[in-house]
Amino acid sequence: MHLLRIENLSVSYQSPQGELPIIERLSLKMDIGEILGVVGESGSGKSMLALAIMGLLSPKMTMRADYINLDGEDLMKMSANERAVYVASKAAIIFQEPQASLNPCFSISSQLDETLSIHSGGSRSMRKTRALELLDAVGINRPEVILRMYPHQLSGGMNQRIAIAMALACKPRLLIADEPTTALDVTIQSQIIELLVSLSHSEDVGLMLITHDFALLSENTDRIGVIYSGQLMEHAATENILNSPRHPYTKALLDSIPQLGDRHIKGSRLFALEGHIPSIDQLPVGCRLGPRCPKAERQCVNKPILRSIENYGKVRCHLAEEIADQPVDSVEDKQ
Amino acid sequence: MSNQPQFYQQSQIPSTINRWRRNFGQNKMASAALLLLVLIVLVAIFAPWIAPYDPATQFSDLKVPPAWYDNGMSQYLLGTDDLGRDLFSRLVHGARLSLKLALIVVVLASSIGMLLGCITALSGLLVDQLIMRLMDLILALPSLLLAIVIVALIGPGLPNAIYAVAIVLIPHFVLVTRNAIKAELSKEYVTAMILDGANKTRLFTRSILPNILPALVVQLTLAFSTAILEIAALGFLGLGAQAPYPEWGTILSESHAYITIAPWTVALPGLAIFFTLLSINLVGDGLRDAMDLDE
Amino acid sequence: MSFLIARNISRQYRLKGFQLGQPNTLEAIKDVSFELEKGKTLAIVGESGSGKSTLARQIIGIEKPTTGEVFFNGERLSFNNKKHRKLRFRNIRMIFQNPYESLNPQTRIGTMLDEVLRINTQLSAKLRDQKIDQTLTRVGLLPEHRHRYPHMFSGGQRQRIAIARAIILDPQIIIADEPLSALDVSIQAQILNLLQELQEEMGISYLFISHDLNVVEHIADQVMVMFRGEVVEYGNIAQIFDKPKHPYTQSLFASTPMYRQRFPDFIRPSLIKKRALTNQGCCFSSRCPYCEDHCKAEHPELAEKEEGHLIACFKVE
Numbered sequence: 038m039h040l041l042r043i044e045n046l047s048v049s050y051q052s053p054q055g056e057l058p059i060i061e062r063l064s065l066k067m068d069i070g071e072i073l074g075v076v077g078e079s080g081s082g083k084s085m086l087a088l089a090i091m092g093l094l095s096p097k098m099t100m101r102a103d104y105i106n107l108d109g110e111d112l113m114k115m116s117a118n119e120r121a122v123y124v125a126s127k128a129a130i131i132f133q134e135p136q137a138s139l140n141p142c143f144s145i146s147s148q149l150d151e152t153l154s155i156h157s158g159g160s161r162s163m164r165k166t167r168a169l170e171l172l173d174a175v176g177i178n179r180p181e182v183i184l185r186m187y188p189h190q191l192s193g194g195m196n197q198r199i200a201i202a203m204a205l206a207c208k209p210r211l212l213i214a215d216e217p218t219t220a221l222d223v224t225i226q227s228q229i230i231e232l233l234v235s236l237s238h239s240e241d242v243g244l245m246l247i248t249h250d251f252a253l254l255s256e257n258t259d260r261i262g263v264i265y266s267g268q269l270m271e272h273a274a275t276e277n278i279l280n281s282p283r284h285p286y287t288k289a290l291l292d293s294i295p296q297l298g299d300r301h302i303k304g305s306r307l308f309a310l311e312g313h314i315p316s317i318d319q320l321p322v323g324c325r326l327g328p329r330c331p332k333a334e335r336q337c338v339n340k341p342i343l344r345s346i347e348n349y350g351k352v353r354c355h356l357a358e359e360i361a362d363q364p365v366d367s368v369e370d371k372q
Numbered sequence: 373m374s375n376q377p378q379f380y381q382q383s384q385i386p387s388t389i390n391r392w393r394r395n396f397g398q399n400k401m402a403s404a405a406l407l408l409l410v411l412i413v414l415v416a417i418f419a420p421w422i423a424p425y426d427p428a429t430q431f432s433d434l435k436v437p438p439a440w441y442d443n444g445m446s447q448y449l450l451g452t453d454d455l456g457r458d459l460f461s462r463l464v465h466g467a468r469l470s471l472k473l474a475l476i477v478v479v480l481a482s483s484i485g486m487l488l489g490c491i492t493a494l495s496g497l498l499v500d501q502l503i504m505r506l507m508d509l510i511l512a513l514p515s516l517l518l519a520i521v522i523v524a525l526i527g528p529g530l531p532n533a534i535y536a537v538a539i540v541l542i543p544h545f546v547l548v549t550r551n552a553i554k555a556e557l558s559k560e561y562v563t564a565m566i567l568d569g570a571n572k573t574r575l576f577t578r579s580i581l582p583n584i585l586p587a588l589v590v591q592l593t594l595a596f597s598t599a600i601l602e603i604a605a606l607g608f609l610g611l612g613a614q615a616p617y618p619e620w621g622t623i624l625s626e627s628h629a630y631i632t633i634a635p636w637t638v639a640l641p642g643l644a645i646f647f648t649l650l651s652i653n654l655v656g657d658g659l660r661d662a663m664d665l666d667e
Numbered sequence: 668m669s670f671l672i673a674r675n676i677s678r679q680y681r682l683k684g685f686q687l688g689q690p691n692t693l694e695a696i697k698d699v700s701f702e703l704e705k706g707k708t709l710a711i712v713g714e715s716g717s718g719k720s721t722l723a724r725q726i727i728g729i730e731k732p733t734t735g736e737v738f739f740n741g742e743r744l745s746f747n748n749k750k751h752r753k754l755r756f757r758n759i760r761m762i763f764q765n766p767y768e769s770l771n772p773q774t775r776i777g778t779m780l781d782e783v784l785r786i787n788t789q790l791s792a793k794l795r796d797q798k799i800d801q802t803l804t805r806v807g808l809l810p811e812h813r814h815r816y817p818h819m820f821s822g823g824q825r826q827r828i829a830i831a832r833a834i835i836l837d838p839q840i841i842i843a844d845e846p847l848s849a850l851d852v853s854i855q856a857q858i859l860n861l862l863q864e865l866q867e868e869m870g871i872s873y874l875f876i877s878h879d880l881n882v883v884e885h886i887a888d889q890v891m892v893m894f895r896g897e898v899v900e901y902g903n904i905a906q907i908f909d910k911p912k913h914p915y916t917q918s919l920f921a922s923t924p925m926y927r928q929r930f931p932d933f934i935r936p937s938l939i940k941k942r943a944l945t946n947q948g949c950c951f952s953s954r955c956p957y958c959e960d961h962c963k964a965e966h967p968e969l970a971e972k973e974e975g976h977l978i979a980c981f982k983v984e
Contacts, residue, residue, distance in 0.1 A: 293856030
């Protein structure tokens with residue numbers, strides 16, 4: 038049984054120039070308890086995907102989909118109110134800035150209490166016990182002390198843990214983490230990611246980890262989805278993607294990261310994709326990566342579709358089969 | 373950059389500082405308000421030529437309703453008041469007076485305010501605190517109340533009303549200038565400019581001035597509107613422009629007793645104030661929106 | 668040949684306000700020394716609060732160090748001396764972290780570059796134009812771009828403009844304060860390549876501040892690791908990346924997924940319970956897995972354990 042099934046999700050923005058596509062026909066599946074990594078650079082639409090699932094899009098956006106199936110129920114078939122209630126009980130989201138989830142005017146305990154009273158109810162003392170349990174589950178050392186404090190008195194890492202605790206308070210089946218560690222120091226980053234992964238395993242919660250940092254995903258995820266310019270370019274098991282990526286964009290992303298042991302050799306260069314992400318109002322005809330793709334051919338003027346490759350996963354590229362045979366570029370002289 | 377065959381065009385449209393003008397033009401409400409405002413200003417400038425009569429001349433036709441009423445007279449477009457003065461001429465000259473007074477007030481308040489703002493932004497802690505607490509004091513009191521108190525202290529009349537309203541407006545300029553300068557100085561590109569070797573003058577003209585201009589312009593516009601309202605309020609209370617000055621507030625103070633008998637003498641000056649303030653505020657809002665939309 | 672030398676740089680800030688029992692000075696950096704050779708890159712690694720940006724400000728001359736000295740080409744640089752200031756601004760240039768904040772939104776980039784030249788050189792208008800065109804092309808932009816405002820460029824392009832501003836005076840040293848952190852992964856690679864090319868062509872030395880270990884491994888010759896304002900480890904790239912000795916350096920590697928395979932024995936920070944912060948003793952005592960009692964009382968000095976490799980820790984012999 039799938040936890041999440043999205044088919045042909047499109048999100049567009051109403052602008053004076055017309056409807057601009059933010060996400061185009063994105064289809065995705067997640068199993069129960071799976072950890073999915075969603076990788077994309079800024080402007081790829083990955084954050085919009087999270088907001089679309091949670092129903093947090095701004096009124097200026099229109100959302101269309103064949104279906105969005107969350108834990109058995111189709112969100113597209115519900116009214117706005119029904120959807121809000123259902124999603125709130127089944128899914129939770131953590132943002133990049135913990136300040137976005139935490140209100141500076143209220144103490145930690147009152148915020149946790151508020152969440153708990155909406156979602157699980159119970160008497161005040163039951164809620165207090167549960168709050169302490171949650172803070173303990175996210176690795177906070179002296180929860181009774183922390184409960185009485187305010188967000189601005191705590192560090193970014195602490196606040197993010199509290200945000201995670203609040204997210205778990207509603208006992209979600211799906212936890213979406215949108216760049217949860219980008220604003221944190223490197224040592225805290227790994228701690229938070231480990232926390233999310235261990236919670237996902239222990240509470241059997243599906244985790245969608247959205248990030249631009251491939252390295253974070255390599256150890257932790259079951260599958261990875263790569264998004265570029267509002268489209269899903271590749272979706273496969275983590276080892277497959279890391280060892281033999283089929284899409285040129287994924288390959289380029291992996292190649293741009295300096296390899297281990299890749300030291301200051303004179304004349305060596307990283308592989309870098311030229312150009313930049315197309316702006317929404319000037320999208321290329323055909324494949325969105327076309328103008329920048331080192332492998333682009335004549336046929337790339339036609340839009341590629343997301344198709345399944347045997348023993349691998351799904352790729353949106355005309356040349357998926359050929360690319361598979363080439364090794365991952367490392368230190369290449371590119372000028 | 374790339375020697376790949378270019379399948380696709382990616383065009384860029386450069387624009388200039390006139391994008392502010394363009395942004396403003398796209399705001400229909402603000403553009404309409406601007407037209408209205410320009411109209412009012414033109415009326416004010418050309419008042420002596422537009423007004424058919426002298427605003428103080430008293431005719432024997434007392435309390436005549438506006439020309440479109442049954443018993444109105446065509447030579448008095450908007451009717452006459454209880455002393456037989458042509459209301460149209462009075463309002464038109466009133467526009468001239470109100471705008472002139474507001475201009476004096478704003479120039480006074482803004483120059484003192486901006487100077488103080490510069491001083492406090494660039495000075496040490498003590499001077500900064502002193503000036504800011506003084507400003508807090510002025511801001512803590514309701515502006516009209518404070519203006520009344522000041523006029524009560526120094527005596528009624530036009531010059532004193534101007535000083536009073538100016539004093540009340542100064543803190544706004546001080547705050548805007550100080551905050552804008554402080555925000556600017558903490559920007560990273562200012563540090564970069566200092567590292568490029570820019571001296572203080574260059575820093576001011578290239579960086580501080582262009583970036584505080586939007587906030588100042590908006591503040592000036594809104595101060596203008598406040599000035600008109602406060603002068604009118606003081607005039608209404610008999611503390612500002614005295615009779616027979618055709619200041620809109622003063623007109624109201626003379627005619628409000630006749631609201632049931634000659635309602636046009638109250639409604640028309642009121643509408644004049646209303647539309648002037650509305651247009652100024654809409655233009656101010658439009659400017660604020662236009663200059664914030666950079667990207 | 669070391670030509671930028673910093674000795675015992677310390678910087679204290681006076682805190683506003685008054686709290687009983689708390690010191691009213693903040694020691695942002697304490698006793699930092701390093702040497703930078705021509706054409707090489709010294710990477711400064713540390714998390715937020717480590718003092719790396721403060722150090723950059725002292726070196727470049729925005730602030731005066733409380734104690735310590737900076738030498739450039741053998742000459743001691745004074746903070747107040749006008750001639751030295753000019754020398755500094757011309758020869759030591761800076762690239763900032765945030766490409767969205769480091770360019771004046773009201774100035775066209777051509778004008779900005781022209782001003783830099785006008786203030787610092789005697790070139791005629793024609794020569795300035797040529798230099799601007801040359802520099803823009805060198806960083807991968809087009810000469811036509813000089814008429815544009817910063818907001819018409821993407822983040823990566825803006826960082827190229829920032830690099831143009833830095834190299835246009837043909838400096839000898841560039842301080843790059845986290846130049847890649849605000850950029851997307853694929854753009855990071857472009858900018859990193861550009862920086863390497865420029866170093867090879869123009870012989871620029873870099874003081875490269877970064878928290879990204881594999882970028883540092885790729886570009887650095889020497890590495891200085893800072894924690895809470897102090898240097899905890901200093902060495903060349905092989906020493907730091909093959910045999911890091913200080914527990915903090917090791918924890919950095921342990922926190923980065925890519926390096927866990929190389930250093931499987933390093934202890935991950937998540938498993939350490941944090942202790943109270945102290946001002947005495949070792950700066951890392953609150954988080955060190957090997958902390959002992961004397962570490963909290965005495966302060967370990969930075970000592971040379973092998974040639975060129977300095978570590979401040981009692982554990983390392």
